[in-house]
Amino acid sequence: MPTTIDLESLGFDNGGHLLVDRALAGLDPGERLVVRGRHPALGVHLAAWCRAEGHRLDPDAAAPTIVRGSADRDRWRGAPRAGRTAADVVPRASREWGLAARSALVEPGGPALSVDWVDRDLVWADIAPQLYAQATANQWDPATAVDWTAAGSVPDDVEDAVVQVMTFLVENEQAALMIPARLLSRLHPHYREVMQLLAAQAADEARHLEVFTRRGLMHRDRLGLSGAGGRASLQTLLEEPDFTLASFLLSVLGEGSFLDLLHFLHRHAPDRVTADVTRLAARDEARHVAFGVAHTAHVVRADPGFLHRLRTAVERRHAALADTAGLNKQVFDALVVLAAGSWEPAAIARGWQDVLRLQQAMDSGRRRRLEYIGFPDDEAAALSALHTRNFM
Amino acid sequence: MSRTLLLGAVAYDPKVVTIWTGFRSWFAERGLDLDYVLYSHYERQVEDLLAGRIDLAWNSPLAWIRAERLARARGLELRTVAMRDTDRDLTSVIVVRAEADLHSPADLRGRTVATGAIDSPQATLLPLALLRGAGVAPTDVDLLRFDVGVGLHGDHIGGERDAAAALLAGRADAACLIDASLLLFGRDGTLPSASVRVLAQTEPYDHCNMSVGPAADRALVDHFGELLLSMSYADDSARPLLDLEGLKEWLPGRTDRYAALDGAVTDTGFYLPDGTLGADDYRP
Numbered sequence: 001m002p003t004t005i006d007l008e009s010l011g012f013d014n015g016g017h018l019l020v021d022r023a024l025a026g027l028d029p030g031e032r033l034v035v036r037g038r039h040p041a042l043g044v045h046l047a048a049w050c051r052a053e054g055h056r057l058d059p060d061a062a063a064p065t066i067v068r069g070s071a072d073r074d075r076w077r078g079a080p081r082a083g084r085t086a087a088d089v090v091p092r093a094s095r096e097w098g099l100a101a102r103s104a105l106v107e108p109g110g111p112a113l114s115v116d117w118v119d120r121d122l123v124w125a126d127i128a129p130q131l132y133a134q135a136t137a138n139q140w141d142p143a144t145a146v147d148w149t150a151a152g153s154v155p156d157d158v159e160d161a162v163v164q165v166m167t168f169l170v171e172n173e174q175a176a177l178m179i180p181a182r183l184l185s186r187l188h189p190h191y192r193e194v195m196q197l198l199a200a201q202a203a204d205e206a207r208h209l210e211v212f213t214r215r216g217l218m219h220r221d222r223l224g225l226s227g228a229g230g231r232a233s234l235q236t237l238l239e240e241p242d243f244t245l246a247s248f249l250l251s252v253l254g255e256g257s258f259l260d261l262l263h264f265l266h267r268h269a270p271d272r273v274t275a276d277v278t279r280l281a282a283r284d285e286a287r288h289v290a291f292g293v294a295h296t297a298h299v300v301r302a303d304p305g306f307l308h309r310l311r312t313a314v315e316r317r318h319a320a321l322a323d324t325a326g327l328n329k330q331v332f333d334a335l336v337v338l339a340a341g342s343w344e345p346a347a348i349a350r351g352w353q354d355v356l357r358l359q360q361a362m363d364s365g366r367r368r369r370l371e372y373i374g375f376p377d378d379e380a381a382a383l384s385a386l387h388t389r390n391f392m
Numbered sequence: 393m394s395r396t397l398l399l400g401a402v403a404y405d406p407k408v409v410t411i412w413t414g415f416r417s418w419f420a421e422r423g424l425d426l427d428y429v430l431y432s433h434y435e436r437q438v439e440d441l442l443a444g445r446i447d448l449a450w451n452s453p454l455a456w457i458r459a460e461r462l463a464r465a466r467g468l469e470l471r472t473v474a475m476r477d478t479d480r481d482l483t484s485v486i487v488v489r490a491e492a493d494l495h496s497p498a499d500l501r502g503r504t505v506a507t508g509a510i511d512s513p514q515a516t517l518l519p520l521a522l523l524r525g526a527g528v529a530p531t532d533v534d535l536l537r538f539d540v541g542v543g544l545h546g547d548h549i550g551g552e553r554d555a556a557a558a559l560l561a562g563r564a565d566a567a568c569l570i571d572a573s574l575l576l577f578g579r580d581g582t583l584p585s586a587s588v589r590v591l592a593q594t595e596p597y598d599h600c601n602m603s604v605g606p607a608a609d610r611a612l613v614d615h616f617g618e619l620l621l622s623m624s625y626a627d628d629s630a631r632p633l634l635d636l637e638g639l640k641e642w643l644p645g646r647t648d649r650y651a652a653l654d655g656a657v658t659d660t661g662f663y664l665p666d667g668t669l670g671a672d673d674y675r676p
Contacts, residue, residue, distance in 0.1 A: 011585060011586075012578065012579065013575070013578025013583070013586075040589055041574065041589075041590055044483070044485055044571045044575070044590055044593060045571075045574070045575050045578070047481075047483065048571040048574070048575040049575060051478050051481070051482070051572070052478065052572065052575075054625070054640035054641065059481070059596075069640065071625050074624065075631065077626045078626075108628035109628030109629065109632055
């Protein structure tokens with residue numbers, strides 16, 4: 001007795017094939033399914049549908065009878081899963097999986113994904129999922145997170161310093177936005193938490209661009225100076241093709257130092273808006289640094305020889321920047337004025353000392369992170385000293 | 393180097409390039425040198441097949457009828473090496489609006505009947521033959537013909553879609569469609585559910601086939617046919633091509649289900665017995 005299904009008045013123009021497919025799923029190729037129903041075009045629809053789906057309609061049967069074909073099963077024969085479970089982050093993701101979600105059953109034959117990084121240990125950090133959750137929970141709206149009405153009155157010659165520093169920050173944030181954006185487009189989406197984190201990082205930088213630009217233009221109609229040396233320094237970050245080296249140079253060394261700078265600016269902010277924007281940006285940057293450090297440490301744990309490549313990357317960048325001026329004079333002086341809060345000689349002296357302390361704090365922070373990654377302390381000190389004078 | 397087998401196909405859609413380029417590579421990987429030539433319509437393809445300029449023609453059923461007639465007139469022999477599983481046992485239908493007071497083909501006398509293109513076997517020639525068989529001559533009805541893609545022998549679905557739209561809009565009382573189009577239009581909303589009713593249905597007939605020219609190297613064509621029939625839907629290098637070409641499996645060609653179309657061609661004088669073009673208003 002063949003299996004029978006009753007579609008009642010349901011036609012194939014109204015989803016009838018779902019019920020038929022469901023009934024056929026339980027049969028083996030060659031087995032028969034009798035289809036009953038009252039839809040006037042059932043016979044015509046069924047014949048056309050069977051033909052298209054690779055089933056056969058038995059022309060000699062009294063009631064419409066499908067002889068099950070095998071095409072639907074053939075399509076999935078040998079199909080691999082992109083990871084055994086959704087939590088299975090495999091050591092090497094197949095480009096043949098294309099854009100399939102982790103743990104999905106992947107029909108063979110799709111286009112291979114053109115991505116560069118398919119090895120877990122080259123992009124991963126175990127903390128990535130938590131950092132991403134933290135990043136999404138801590139997104140803030142520049143329109144409401146900053147009290148833009150609290151502009152206050154900043155002396156004109158201190159405001160000049162704010163504008164110059166904001167000009168510098170915007171330039172740096174533009175590089176910091178472009179780098180994760182470039183990295184994530186070359187990453188296999190199997191490592192989606194890293195991709196999500198990089199996307200959140202790019203979104204963070206987009207907000208930073210907005211708030212620093214807005215603060216810079218609060219009392220002016222244009223920004224300050226852009227030094228060639230600073231831009232050359234940032235450009236070397238953009239040109240680093242390797243995922244880990246780019247992450248190391250940008251986040252561990254660059255954004256790590258930048259974090260100290262943002263804390264410094266927050267401390268010495270001449271108005272509430274400057275204090276707000278640097279505080280909010282610093283919160284995000286801390287997350288970026290955390291991933292960079294965790295990822296680089298992950299790579300070094302898997303391959304201690306990678307320390308050599310990190311060292312070479314720092315030395316190469318130092319050599320590339322040897323003939324540039326580094327931090328432009330105007331930025332450095334602006335930081336002194338901000339720390340001083342006025343142009344009184346005694347205040348300037350105080351500000352000067354504060355900026356020196358800032359540089360020392362940056363240096364010790366870099367050394368700490370380098371040691372965490374696996375460098376011996378003397379080597380960490382030497383590498384930290386080679387870091388760009390441009391902070392980022 | 394082995395001899396090249398040259399196949400003709402009609403470019404009814406840009407995807408045809410993808411399809412035959414894919415087949416060409418697939419055959420090359422199996423040591424058979426296949427190349428293809430694209431035609432803008434079936435008539436030149438058939439003429440070139442008979443003239444030996446191509447070895448194989450991926451022919452519409454109407455092109456097969458003409459090729460056979462041309463071959464017979466010249467004392468040549470044609471055969472077919474394969475067809476798709478989806479080329480077997482198709483039917484065409486004449487549909488009317490669900491609420492229309494039309495219950496048999498005879499009721500269409502004096503009514504407007506929408507068809508596909510002049511050269512569409514499925515949406516014009518066969519359904520009109522069905523009407524003729526029921527005693528309704530083309531002169532008994534007002535024909536509203538949608539000549540989309542003339543020369544493509546109905547491969548372009550636009551004419552059928554226009555006919556269905558005309559029926560729904562009340563500009564026609566009946567529309568002629570292939571069964572697969574009735575299903576498609578029902579599912580994509582062109583013909584909303586329960587808006588139309590099947591008034592008549594043809595007997596099953598076959599559609600395209602891979603026709604072999606009289607000058608083709610028999611052994612080479614047989615090898616081609618064996619490889620073609622070995623294509624498996626489970627093979628992910630072949631499946632995208634099969635999906636694009638609309639089949640799950642190649643089957644041996646058969647030529648015994650073209651009689652109804654041959655009769656329709658004769659009755660309308662679409663082609664003359666020697667295969668020359670007979671329909672006055674056919675301009676491929």
